[in-house]
Amino acid sequence: MLKKLYFTFLFICGSFICAVAQSSVRVVNNDAFGYGEKITYKVKYNLYFNFTVGEVNFEVAKKPEIIAGNNCYHITGTGTTYGFYDPFYKVRDRYETYIEENSILPLLFIRDVHEGKYSFGEYVIFNQSKSMAVSKKRTQHIPKLTEDVLSSLYYARTFDFTNAKPGQAFMLTTFIDDSTYKVGVRFVGRETIITDLGKVKCIKLKPILVVDRVFKTEDDMMLWVTDDANHIPVRVESSISVGKIRADLTSWSGLRNPMTAVK
Numbered sequence: 001m002l003k004k005l006y007f008t009f010l011f012i013c014g015s016f017i018c019a020v021a022q023s024s025v026r027v028v029n030n031d032a033f034g035y036g037e038k039i040t041y042k043v044k045y046n047l048y049f050n051f052t053v054g055e056v057n058f059e060v061a062k063k064p065e066i067i068a069g070n071n072c073y074h075i076t077g078t079g080t081t082y083g084f085y086d087p088f089y090k091v092r093d094r095y096e097t098y099i100e101e102n103s104i105l106p107l108l109f110i111r112d113v114h115e116g117k118y119s120f121g122e123y124v125i126f127n128q129s130k131s132m133a134v135s136k137k138r139t140q141h142i143p144k145l146t147e148d149v150l151s152s153l154y155y156a157r158t159f160d161f162t163n164a165k166p167g168q169a170f171m172l173t174t175f176i177d178d179s180t181y182k183v184g185v186r187f188v189g190r191e192t193i194i195t196d197l198g199k200v201k202c203i204k205l206k207p208i209l210v211v212d213r214v215f216k217t218e219d220d221m222m223l224w225v226t227d228d229a230n231h232i233p234v235r236v237e238s239s240i241s242v243g244k245i246r247a248d249l250t251s252w253s254g255l256r257n258p259m260t261a262v263k
Contacts, residue, residue: 025128026145028104032157032231035073036062036254039232041247043079054081054091056247058153060254064101067108071101077150091115097150103128104155109148109175124148124175135178142180146173152183157231161187161203169208176210184208185223192263193224193235195248200234201227201261226261234261 041056056079064071079093096110111122125134126146133142147155152174159170164187171184188204202224209221221238225231232255236247252259 034256040251046244072098106148106151199263228261229257
């Protein structure tokens with residue numbers, strides 16, 4: 001059903017998407033990720049003890065998708081709770097983005113969310129050259145160089161932290177639920193952390209969040225990414241009303257660069 005709705009939406013908006021010309025918007029030096037990359041995380045809930053409650057997977061398709069004449073990375077992100085925890089709070093989330101290869105900007109975004117009793121589907125087509133977005137609800141102007149939720153994660157991996165100073169912010173604009181927000185990360189420093197994979201050399205970042213919408217304060221989350229050319233998130237930790245949620249990297253394949261951060 002989701003696929004049928006998706007292709008119907010694309011057909012209706014066909015004249016819009018054919019006008020997209022992304023390659024002239026910007027060129028990003030992407031040495032962080034490429035086609036065929038897969039990364040997996042275990043999600044843990046901590047309340048005195050750690051409980052592994054689910055899994056998150058990110059996958060870049062093995063070859064480009066051609067959208068309106070542009071080579072695109074087709075990236076999929078899924079989040080799933082394990083069967084034992086489904087009676088308490090079942091999660092079956094799927095995110096997809098098609099981002100133009102040179103600009104690392106989205107052309108299409110799809111979201112299919114099922115969390116407990118809540119379900120939501122979203123389809124967005126972006127025309128970055130005209131600074132417009134078409135969703136199921138409306139057509140609207142957006143700021144230049146606007147990312148979607150999933151493409152934001154991959155664009156952020158291209159940030160250069162080589163000479164970053166503590167407190168320095170790296171910002172971007174993201175499109176969430178028919179609105180745009182300024183988000184980003186703040187460089188904290190470098191740190192070696194202990195994981196199930198062993199010791200990992202990391203860049204420590206504090207995400208700059210959408211306060212009063214998704215999180216209560218900017219201090220609700222901390223992020224560690226590999227201190228190598230891949231900039232893969234190693235650990236994401238977030239405070240919630242009771243306890244903490246943590247996602248830890250467990251496996252990877254198809255990396256663009258050797259994994260040199262794990263010792």
